[in-house]
Amino acid sequence: MRDFSLCALGKTAANPVLSTIRYFRDEYEVHIKEKRCPALACKELIAYYIEPEKCQACLICLRDCPVEAITGDKKIAHVIDQEKCTKCGTCLEVCPPRFSAVTKLSGVKVPEPIRQKTEVVRK
Structure with a gap:
């Protein structure tokens, strides 16, 4: 040039x-x-994941997700539908710090949701 x-x-x-x-x-x-972003900044290369063992099924992320990509129930660990997710980060922002159940991933395959619904034992 x-x-x-x-x-x-x-x-x-x-x-x-x-x-x-x-x-x-x-x-x-x-x-x-x-195909990964070490800074976790590129929407095309990241995914959000709710760790079932940390999720307390508080419904906050489920209610606040603007595209309704999160499923779950009051006593059932929540799951993010990766096809629906727009990677806006709302779930990460609203998840209470004491749980820190939502994580940002890049360069790794998002774990498959557990087939049977995982019942949450509140801490």
Whole structure:
């Protein structure tokens, strides 16, 4: 682009990209080769998961999910439907810190939901 551009602006247009490649090459390669985002920032490369052993079935994430991607019941551990999930992060934000049941994953397969509904024993 620098060699063939006819104006000064065109010659410098690629500089931001070239600079990030120079300083963050490892991160680019992980995104491309491993299809994961170490910073957990790229929506296309992350997933949210509710850990059944930590979920207390408080219904907060289920009620607040804007696309109704979370299923569960009062005494049943909640599950995120990965097909419906828009990866907005609301579930992670609203899950009470004392439970920390929602986690962000990247580069790993989301565990399959447990076939039988896991009954929650409140702590």
